Amino acid sequence: MSDKFKAIVINNQNDKFSRDLKEISKSDLKDGNVFVKIDYSSLNYKDALILNDGGKIVRKFPFVPGIDFSGKVVESEDSKFKKDDDIILTGFRVGESYFGGFAQYAKVDSNFLIKTPKELDNHKAMMMGTAGFTALQCAFAVKAREELLLGEKVKDVLVTGATGGVGSIAVMILSKMGYDVHAVTGKKDKNEYLKDLGAKNIIDRKEFDGESKLLEKGTWDGVVDTVGGASLTKILAQTKPNGIVASCGNAGGIKINTTVMPFIIRGVKLWGIDSSGASIKRREFLWNEASKLIDFAKIQSFTKELSFTELLDTYPKLLKGEYFGRAIVNPNK
Numbered sequence: 001m002s003d004k005f006k007a008i009v010i011n012n013q014n015d016k017f018s019r020d021l022k023e024i025s026k027s028d029l030k031d032g033n034v035f036v037k038i039d040y041s042s043l044n045y046k047d048a049l050i051l052n053d054g055g056k057i058v059r060k061f062p063f064v065p066g067i068d069f070s071g072k073v074v075e076s077e078d079s080k081f082k083k084d085d086d087i088i089l090t091g092f093r094v095g096e097s098y099f100g101g102f103a104q105y106a107k108v109d110s111n112f113l114i115k116t117p118k119e120l121d122n123h124k125a126m127m128m129g130t131a132g133f134t135a136l137q138c139a140f141a142v143k144a145r146e147e148l149l150l151g152e153k154v155k156d157v158l159v160t161g162a163t164g165g166v167g168s169i170a171v172m173i174l175s176k177m178g179y180d181v182h183a184v185t186g187k188k189d190k191n192e193y194l195k196d197l198g199a200k201n202i203i204d205r206k207e208f209d210g211e212s213k214l215l216e217k218g219t220w221d222g223v224v225d226t227v228g229g230a231s232l233t234k235i236l237a238q239t240k241p242n243g244i245v246a247s248c249g250n251a252g253g254i255k256i257n258t259t260v261m262p263f264i265i266r267g268v269k270l271w272g273i274d275s276s277g278a279s280i281k282r283r284e285f286l287w288n289e290a291s292k293l294i295d296f297a298k299i300q301s302f303t304k305e306l307s308f309t310e311l312l313d314t315y316p317k318l319l320k321g322e323y324f325g326r327a328i329v330n331p332n333k
């Protein structure tokens, strides 16, 4: 490789925020013990916030964002990884505190990496990206009602923000698990899309607006909630005894105004999901389940492959809710 390679660099000088496609060198990569040639990265909501103005998440500049990537090991100081191993990185504050995946190369801590499972490849891994990994985590949290709690079989599962990255893949996984998926969306024109992913029933987002009673009719065995805010209050009141609500997102707000009633009268469990901090053991388990539960041909049909220049044109649309589908970033396009 030549010493120089392409990267998106964000900067914040004299209160002027900038994001540019630049050439940087290996010596600019300060952290980590594994040097990786990146095949793909993906565009997540958090990436869009960071590209916009740092999102109050990135504190040191200049900085290379990108919270996930897949690629091939070039050099490793850890014997767990050797040259040409395919690897996946999501989270662990990469792209937030450590230089990330919007570059042709990255250097990363070996403790953050897993090997790409044989049943997947680096392209499929980033079609899933952080969104797909989070959807898997949420789906297995819901499924835990059957195994961990030795409860009855899960039947009805609600997914909010269903046309989003996490929501869409969660709908697909949960229907493959055999559950009746009820998809909540604000997009009236996406009913067919959600049915094609496996949703049994589509619910208008507005039905979760407004005041909630302390307890409403218990309807959901499980919930994957990407929206948070006021609708989560209603969802908790509508969850069946011993139901599990996997809360991963805040697309609709960060405040919830609930009571103890769903928890002490019905034993409802609110299960927080943090994909960034998941253990390596958990990551290996979940990534190995992906090929059994995800229809990659279907994800491909709503995935766009972006160059770095296209990435810079696309992220504002994601922030405005105008982007639909998955976006993977090809640093060599």
Ligand SMILES: NC(=O)c1ccc[n+]([C@@H]2O[C@H](COP(=O)([O-])OP(=O)(O)OC[C@H]3O[C@@H](n4cnc5c(N)ncnc54)[C@H](OP(=O)(O)O)[C@@H]3O)[C@@H](O)[C@H]2O)c1
Pocket (backbone or CB within 6 Å): 044, 045, 046, 130, 131, 134, 160, 161, 162, 163, 164, 165, 166, 167, 184, 185, 186, 187, 205, 226, 227, 247, 248, 249, 250, 251, 252, 253, 273, 274, 275, 276, 318, 321
């Ligand atoms: N905890 C974690 O580890 C983790 C990991 C990944 C993502 N997340 C979070 O999960 C959430 C979803 O991520 P994503 O990548 O799927 O984002 P996304 O692709 O932007 O999808 C978010 C979806 O939420 C719905 N939505 C948007 N604004 C809303 C509003 N004001 N009220 C109600 N619904 C609204 C929309 O779906 P409809 O139009 O279909 O309703 C939208 O497509 C984000 O908050 C993200 O930060 C958390």
